[in-house]
Amino acid sequence: MEQGQARVNLTINIFWHIWKARNKRIFDSAHQEPHNTAQKAQEEWLEFEQERESEQESRATQNRSGQQARNEQPREDVVCLYTDAAISAKMIRTGKGIIARNWKGIILRAKGNVHQRKGTASMEEALAIRNALLMAKQAGWKKIIVHSDCKSVVEQINRCSEYEYNIATILEDVQELRKGFDRCSFLFISRTANVISHALAHFAVKLVHNIEWENDFPIWLIELGMKEMRVVSPFCN
Template sequence: MEYEQAREEEQDNNAPLIHSEHQKRRETAKEDEICLFTDAAISAKMKRTGQGIVARNWKGKIMRAKGIVNQYKGVPSKEEALAIRNAILMAKHVGWTKIIVHSDSKSVIDQINRSNDYEYNIATILEDVQELRTHFESCRFVFIPRSENEISHTLTQFAVKLVYDIEWEQDFPSWLMVLVRKEMMVVALFCN
């Protein structure tokens, strides 16, 4: 609960700026860029963590999705950083060369974009992220509010209940496609 409260407060403080930043991001995504949306969740009750990664092309079409589960009690910033690193590893494995990584963890995104002064508990993970980003023609990291990261958040909630990791490349579950269509309709209304 503390984790969720801290994230909500972080998002509320940045709400006016976030809306204009998100609108700008939608306009600047290029045809050959893949947008990776990441999120992480912790279930203290089950002593598990989950990560959700959703890859979409510049038009919003879902390209790949992955749910990752770990059997331990996690730390929020570490889990968010791991989700970002796993998204980059997935993109590298698939062969994408231009990516934009979106996360609703402002502190982790800020640390990545500053490229130094990392929190001690995630320093090694963020150093990995910095090294991995060199394998891409273009690799950007962008903070988005939770309200714009609902698909990966829902996937994360699903992942935390899994026994094994799961990944989809072409045939996506219907509940995931419903969320994508719903979001695309909202974006279409917003942009028109």
């Protein structure tokens, strides 16, 4: 059925290009070889089909992520950690932002880490997740959900195998640390749902030393947190 519809769509597109070629010849005296018209129609149709398939795959991924998030609805005793990393090639620095929130979205703790090095995206994202687990362990939280907008790292953690060679040791640490919690799961979220830790990571790039807040947070961080709480519902997902 799909192949039949594809042939129909291609045929319609060829007819449309023939019609345009005919109009150019009549009104603009422009001549175009028939095989060029057919080839252009086919190329345009292939581009359209590839774009359509890409959009369908993207929607499917979003639906899977949404379903996974709904299956991970937390209880009041679960702490949600949001992580992100930023890299400044110009400054040769990397920054990581970690935000801990309760099930209502209220910020419990925030941490920004900075390193003077030229990092890679997957390594810094993996380190941010490991740092989040270390922060949770230090705080004594027993039930956590770690959120990251780095899909590849989250998938590798959840598979518990087939790690990229440059982050294998870090992810093995993550697997070992998760054993110390009564509940510890990892979720991929979109960048738009991870704004506050993204902002903190970019803030951390400019720091001289690591920084951590608990109970008393800077105004800009509080305002970002309040903005996200109004947008995301239920918040901790």
